[in-house]
Amino acid sequence: MSALGTPLLTVRDLHTYLATVQGVVRAVDGVSFTVHEAEVLGIVGESGCGKTVTCRTIMGLMPARSVHTEGEVIYHPRGEGSLLGASEDVMRTVRGAHLAMIFQDPMTALNPVLNIGDQLIEAVRAHDRCSAAEARTRAISLLDRVGIPAASRRMRDYPFQFSGGMLQRALIAIALASSPRLLLADEPTTSLDVIIQDQILCLLLELQRDTGMSMILVSHDLAVISEMCDKIIVMYAGQVVEEGTAADVISAPRHPYTHALLEALPQAEQRGQLRNISGSPPSLINVPGGCRFAPRCQFATPECLNWETTLVAAGERDHAARCWRHQEIAEGQEAWQRSDSASA
């Protein structure tokens, strides 16, 4: 499925710098990727590596005054112009109708003083001037579609009467109200428990397949990403450190960070201390030269701290990693896997 369709959204060399009192935060530093029609792209990385800022920059939701953006965000159905330079009026026609976004915390993403039905009807009518009655019918069917029982009765409920999982369902319904071509799901299940998380993710995938829309799924959970996505981007400190098809990235990681993330996944049959990645991501105000992951990397050599890194092709099918030793990492992994199976 991946990389075969026509491109829908191309992000080229995206930089988002935030001006703060402490200094300039290089939240997103040269990110490029393409989402094709009907494709699910996963963006994975730990907190503060620029995933959310990437999404918000694409949507044009970063405050213009304190934020400097560079690069190109091209939404192909609207021609080859970049959305980054587009006026707020143009962005308003794109948002909701073409690109929709769902947020991390469903508890706060709905207006607390308006009932669910009103908010849904508002979303339906935002980009389509239909009658109030028709909007209501469509709103109920949307609510029904996302699996809220007794949808027409729950329309009158206020957000505080919904549970977290139901709120996220309602938010998905609202996001899909104008049939967007691309849905940006920014950690849609982070604040939900695992059972609900699974339900919501299944729902998202189902809706994506039914409508043929594309999706960018942001998560810090590599397990979720690997199950849901066609293509994976691994971000670290505002940069893409590895990209490729889900199968390639998961089975043959080429970057030590991806490698470490995979090792950190808890295994059911494994007891004792969980593996972790020591240290924390660098401050994005004073970004160290050389490889940004080097201080935490178990494979790092003195050269890694000095050499500027670039994304280099590694393996097949557009697999790329930001590590000059990616070959060794891949080989090391094979060796490690061999020794692992030998000992077992």
Added chain:
Amino acid sequence: MSAMWAASPSELLMRAATKAAGRQRSVVRRRFTLIIGLVMLAIAIAAAVLAPLLVSQSPTAIDVLHPLSPPLTSGHLLGTDQYGRDLLARILYAGRIDLAIAFGATSVTLVGGTMIGLVAGYVGGKVDSFLMRLVDLFFAFPFLVLIIAIIAMLGPSTFNLFIAIWITSWVSYARIMRAQTVVAKKQQYVLAARALGYSPVRVMFRHILPNTASTVIIFSMVDAVGNIILAASLGFLGLGVQPPTPEWGSMISDGQNYILTSWWLATLPGLAVVFVGVAFSLIGDGLADVLRAGDR
């Protein structure tokens, strides 16, 4: 001891929950303050509106033969003032003007100030800076001095009193609303509304305003009391409503010369101010309870 063991933990929990449900049910008790305030205000409004039906005397009819009659004199329930005018009639007719000031002056500043604060907070940048510096400018002057200066320029009259309050009082609302909007703007539901492609006007009025209006509405109740007292103060200074039209402040002002011999002249209009002031304060408190409870 045995009784304590007889109740299982789940029974105890049920009992506590039932009690809590009982408290929830008594919505009337929770809104007690608001209801009392509204009733008091309704009485004040009814008394002012129905003044011609309640008293037969004109508030301006002078009776030089019966000045300074004490309350409960036949024909004058609350007595008469230094010109023999019926005090009850004067207090009721004065209520028309004072309540008009409370509503007319306050509603305009409430709406105007709220809009300005909303736009400043949401749009931000130069618009925000300009509007907030304007607010600072108004705050920099002593409030009463500014009002007096405006009335002195326009000439003392009831309408000019309104104008003076409109010009000066919106600033508090603007500042409160701006602060509320700046906070609300960063909330996820506002971001979500923008992500759906809603226009700024829609985001401001449908999503931010209902979530932030409670604060300014509650403040407006306090401000309404303030405006009555302001009108009274200006009347006291002779800058408000002009004689012989009755107005509580000017009545208190006139009565002060007789405070040692005829206490009712200043005291009774003063009590009227207190009555309406307490009514608005109770409404403000009650609204705060109700609106904040609904915020959950």
